Amino acid sequence: MSLITVENISAGYGAGAVLRDVSLAVEPGEIVTIVGPNGSGKTTLLRALIGAVRPASGRIIRRPGLRIGYVPQKLHIDPTLPITVARFLRLPGGAPREAGARALERAGVPDLSARQMSSLSGGQTQRVLLARALMGDPELLLLDEATQGLDQPGSAAFYRQIEEVRRDTGCAVLMISHELHVVMSASDRVICLNGHVCCEGAPEIVSAAPEYRALFGTGTGGALALYRHEHDHAHDGGCDHAHSHGDTEAAE
Known part of the structure; x- marks a missing residue:
């Protein structure tokens, strides 16, 4: 069974919902990266996964006895x-x-x-x-933008270490990252979040999705522009080629 399964959760703080009908699952041994703009609910989702935020609706199913490790943004x-x-x-x-x-x-x-x-x-x-x-x-390692504030060599070295940890221990990794070069080099699957799951799938599929480009099409820095410039011609299509979660597929 999946290590952790999220079924149609909505969550937020006070009266406002940050996440709406979010569904996803993490399988043993895979590296999954969540990307999304500021305020899209990425950290709220991770806090819900570790039990620090209680969903207003939906449910989170953890494999019995699941061991989770958590790396925060900073200390x-x-x-x-x-x-x-x-x-x-x-x-x-x-x-x-x-x-x-x-x-x-x-x-x-x-x-x-x-x-x-x-x-x-x-x-x-x-x-x-x-x-x-x-x-x-841990069987599942959660990282909340753990390289925020590090320079590019430091970030690259950190995520190489994460790949070594996965290789040596077999643990799954669910991480939030704003660095596209990291996402593309280190992830088995990418989930694009903007309050809901916009699209999900292999990195090259998500990077070509219209929903993804609507969120990250301009002003996101050299790594994203460089990736698109080098690779877009090889990948057509979008979220219809990726995994979807029903109504959560629609872009905001």
Whole structure:
């Protein structure tokens, strides 16, 4: 069965619905990326998946006993707080030191154990957050724009590490990303979200979809323009060639 299945959920904050009739599923071992403009509900969806937001309607079905790891956008730590990476990884559950060392190695930063959290660069902090998410040996890893604020080489290195984690552990990955080059190189499937699922499918199919282009057709930076310039002539068609969720197919 699917690791997690979302069936027609609507969710938001207060009286406003950010997500409307959203359906999707994540299968074992796949990397799925969610793209969408600001305010499209990407983070709300991930928060619903981890139980931090309760859907107003619909339901979320998790495989029994599903282990989920979560990597947030960023972590704010008081710079005056003296806490090492090793100690941070042991909070709050008191995991053994050896487990932290293994997680840091898997995250690609085995030499950070004794460093103070406040002394880490942005990229190192995200690797430590990845290590923390891996401590529980997750079957599903959720990443909420985990490379926000990193430069392009740092982002590329981080997502290469995610691919290695998937290869080595077999875990599935569901990530939010605004970097098209990452989406195209690292994803098995892309879901375009704008309050509802606009389109879904293989990266090259979604990138050619009219709904996708309506959202990202201009002003989205060099990576998107470069990708379209190099590849569009090879991919015709749109969401009708991708997976759809009934009425959620219609563009806003």
